[in-house]
Amino acid sequence: MARLLGVLVGLGIIGITAYGLFAWLWGVPSVADRPTLTDPKAIAEGKYLAAAGDCVSCHTVEDGGQRFAGGRPFDTPFGRLYSTNITPDATTGIGGMTSAEFYQLIAYGADSVWDPLYPAMPYTSFHNIDRDQSDRLHAYFMSLEPVAQPATPNALTFPFSIRPLMFGWNLLFASRAPFEARPDKDDAWNRGAFLVQGPGHCGECHTPRNLLGAMEGGEAALSGAVIGGMEAPDLRPQALAARGWTRADLATYFETGASPQGSAFGEMFLAVKNSLRLLSHDDRVAIASYLMDTTADAPTKGQKAVAAMGDAAHPNKEGQSLYLTHCGLCHGPQGQGMANTMPALKGNATLAQPDGRNLVQVIADGVKPEAMSQTAGYGPMPGYRDRLDTQQITDLANYLRADFAPGGAALPPLTADQVQQILQP
Ligand code: HEC
Ligand code: HEC
Ligand code: HEC
Incomplete structure (x- = not known):
C-alpha cells in the first residue's frame, strides 16, 4: 500500500515537472503591450470584425440578455460551461484587460499557462486574426457601455474542471x-479563406472533430459534422455544387438567410442573422468564392439534376400523398414554396444531404419562428413527431429526396432503421 502510494506520488511529481517544463518551453508567447486604440476608424474596424466573428451570439444570453455580458450556457460532453462578460466593466468584464492580454486570449486561448480558456471559445479559429486586427477588436469592446454582470460558475466534471489542464490540450x-494568404489564389479567395477560417469560425461547426474534441484538418476540413442533433453540412466545393449551390446563391443566402436552395435555420440562422448579413457584399461574395473554389456561375451538376428530375423510376405514392396532405399547403403542391414566406422544397439543398439527418429532424420537430429583421423572416413550421410514425417519415423523406432534391436520382433511399436512429433523442 505504502509502496503504491510512493509510486503514485512519484508519478505525480514527474508529471507536474514535465508539465512545468513543457509550459516553460512552449508557454504563452509574450506579446508587447500597446495603448488601447481610441480613434473612430479603428473602433469601426473592430466593430466589423466583431460582426464577422459573431461574438454576440455566444457572449449574450438568448432572448433578452444584455449584449456581450456573457452567461450563455454551452453543453459539452464534459459538463456545462458559460461564456463570459466581454463588456469593459472593470470588475465583471474585461475593463482591466490590456490589448496584449486580449490578443493572447483571442489567438492563443490563454494569457497565462495557469489560466487558459476552454475551446468553447473559438480561439482554435481566431488565431488567424493578427495582432493589428485584434487591437481593433479590443478598441471596439473598450468603447462599449460597461455592463456589471458577474460570470456564472461553470459546472464541468472532474478532471475537466481543472483549467490548467486545458493548456496541454492547447499545446497539442x-x-x-x-x-497566411496563398499566392496561387486570387484576392477574393484569400479574403474568403481568412473570413471562413478566422473570425467566421465556420469549421467549429462544419468540421468533424477527433476523439479529444479537436477539429480535423486536411481533406476533412469543412466536410460536415453533427452539432446539437443537426448536421452542419459538407461545405467543400464538390459537395456544395452537388447540392445545387452557385456562388451567387450562396452570397444571397448569407445576406438574407433565404435562397432557391432553401433557408437558414437553427444555428445557421443565428450565424446569418448576427454575422454574415452584416458583412459587406464583397465579403459575402468572397466567402462564397472560397467555398465554391471560385467556380464559374454556370449551371452546376446539381442544378442540371434538378432539371432532369420528375420521372422517378419507382414512384412513391405513400410519400407523395403524405406530402400533399401535410406539407403541400405551405411548401406548395410541386414544392415550389411561396416568395418570402415559405422556402421551396424543389431544389432544396437540405434534401440533398446524403445522411438525411436535417430533413428527418425538421419533419419531426419543425422549426421555430425565425425573424431576420422587423420585416423579413419565416414563421414557424410545425413538427410531425406525434402525427407521423417512423415508416411514414421514411416514405415522406424518400419521396422528397427522389423527386425534389438536387441530384435526387443518385441519393440512396433511407431505411426506417436509419430514420429511427436519427429520431432518437
Ligand atoms: C462559439 C462561441 C463563442 C464565440 C463565437 C466567441 N466567444 Fe469569446 N468566449 C466564449 C466562451 C464560452 C468563453 C469562456 C471560456 C472559458 O471560460 O474558458 C469565451 C471567453 C472569451 C474571452 C475571455 C474573457 C475573460 O474574461 O477571460 C474573451 C476576451 C472573448 N471570449 C472574446 C471574444 C471575442 C472578441 C469574440 C468575437 C471575435 C468572441 N469571444 C467570440 C465563447 C465564444
Ligand atoms: C405551416 C407551414 C408549414 C408546413 C405545414 C410545413 N412547413 Fe416546412 N417549413 C416551413 C417554414 C416557414 C420553413 C422555414 C423555416 C426557417 O427557415 O426558419 C420550413 C422549412 C422546412 C425545411 C427546411 C429547409 C429550408 O430550406 O428551410 C424542410 C426540409 C421542410 N420545411 C419540410 C417540410 C415537410 C416535409 C413538411 C410536411 C411534413 C413541412 N415542411 C410542413 C413551413 C411549413
Ligand atoms: C454554430 C454552428 C455553425 C456555424 C458557426 C456555422 N454554421 Fe453553417 N450551418 C450550421 C448548421 C447546423 C446548418 C444546417 C442548417 C441549415 O441548413 O440552415 C448549416 C448550414 C449551412 C449552409 C447551408 C448548406 C446547405 O446545403 O443547406 C451553408 C452554406 C453554411 N452553413 C455556411 C456556413 C459558413 C460560411 C459559416 C461561417 C461563416 C457557417 N456556416 C458557420 C451550423 C453552423
Missing part, C-alpha cells in the same frame, strides 16, 4: 499561426 491542438 490549438494552432497559434496567423492567417
Whole structure:
C-alpha cells in the first residue's frame, strides 16, 4: 500500500515537472503591450470584425440578455460551461484587460499557462486574426457601455474542471499561426479563406472533430459534422455544387438567410442573422468564392439534376400523398414554396444531404419562428413527431429526396432503421 502510494506520488511529481517544463518551453508567447486604440476608424474596424466573428451570439444570453455580458450556457460532453462578460466593466468584464492580454486570449486561448480558456471559445479559429486586427477588436469592446454582470460558475466534471489542464490540450491542438494568404489564389479567395477560417469560425461547426474534441484538418476540413442533433453540412466545393449551390446563391443566402436552395435555420440562422448579413457584399461574395473554389456561375451538376428530375423510376405514392396532405399547403403542391414566406422544397439543398439527418429532424420537430429583421423572416413550421410514425417519415423523406432534391436520382433511399436512429433523442 505504502509502496503504491510512493509510486503514485512519484508519478505525480514527474508529471507536474514535465508539465512545468513543457509550459516553460512552449508557454504563452509574450506579446508587447500597446495603448488601447481610441480613434473612430479603428473602433469601426473592430466593430466589423466583431460582426464577422459573431461574438454576440455566444457572449449574450438568448432572448433578452444584455449584449456581450456573457452567461450563455454551452453543453459539452464534459459538463456545462458559460461564456463570459466581454463588456469593459472593470470588475465583471474585461475593463482591466490590456490589448496584449486580449490578443493572447483571442489567438492563443490563454494569457497565462495557469489560466487558459476552454475551446468553447473559438480561439482554435481566431488565431488567424493578427495582432493589428485584434487591437481593433479590443478598441471596439473598450468603447462599449460597461455592463456589471458577474460570470456564472461553470459546472464541468472532474478532471475537466481543472483549467490548467486545458493548456496541454492547447499545446497539442490549438494552432497559434496567423492567417497566411496563398499566392496561387486570387484576392477574393484569400479574403474568403481568412473570413471562413478566422473570425467566421465556420469549421467549429462544419468540421468533424477527433476523439479529444479537436477539429480535423486536411481533406476533412469543412466536410460536415453533427452539432446539437443537426448536421452542419459538407461545405467543400464538390459537395456544395452537388447540392445545387452557385456562388451567387450562396452570397444571397448569407445576406438574407433565404435562397432557391432553401433557408437558414437553427444555428445557421443565428450565424446569418448576427454575422454574415452584416458583412459587406464583397465579403459575402468572397466567402462564397472560397467555398465554391471560385467556380464559374454556370449551371452546376446539381442544378442540371434538378432539371432532369420528375420521372422517378419507382414512384412513391405513400410519400407523395403524405406530402400533399401535410406539407403541400405551405411548401406548395410541386414544392415550389411561396416568395418570402415559405422556402421551396424543389431544389432544396437540405434534401440533398446524403445522411438525411436535417430533413428527418425538421419533419419531426419543425422549426421555430425565425425573424431576420422587423420585416423579413419565416414563421414557424410545425413538427410531425406525434402525427407521423417512423415508416411514414421514411416514405415522406424518400419521396422528397427522389423527386425534389438536387441530384435526387443518385441519393440512396433511407431505411426506417436509419430514420429511427436519427429520431432518437
Ligand atoms: C462559439 C462561441 C463563442 C464565440 C463565437 C466567441 N466567444 Fe469569446 N468566449 C466564449 C466562451 C464560452 C468563453 C469562456 C471560456 C472559458 O471560460 O474558458 C469565451 C471567453 C472569451 C474571452 C475571455 C474573457 C475573460 O474574461 O477571460 C474573451 C476576451 C472573448 N471570449 C472574446 C471574444 C471575442 C472578441 C469574440 C468575437 C471575435 C468572441 N469571444 C467570440 C465563447 C465564444
Ligand atoms: C405551416 C407551414 C408549414 C408546413 C405545414 C410545413 N412547413 Fe416546412 N417549413 C416551413 C417554414 C416557414 C420553413 C422555414 C423555416 C426557417 O427557415 O426558419 C420550413 C422549412 C422546412 C425545411 C427546411 C429547409 C429550408 O430550406 O428551410 C424542410 C426540409 C421542410 N420545411 C419540410 C417540410 C415537410 C416535409 C413538411 C410536411 C411534413 C413541412 N415542411 C410542413 C413551413 C411549413
Ligand atoms: C454554430 C454552428 C455553425 C456555424 C458557426 C456555422 N454554421 Fe453553417 N450551418 C450550421 C448548421 C447546423 C446548418 C444546417 C442548417 C441549415 O441548413 O440552415 C448549416 C448550414 C449551412 C449552409 C447551408 C448548406 C446547405 O446545403 O443547406 C451553408 C452554406 C453554411 N452553413 C455556411 C456556413 C459558413 C460560411 C459559416 C461561417 C461563416 C457557417 N456556416 C458557420 C451550423 C453552423
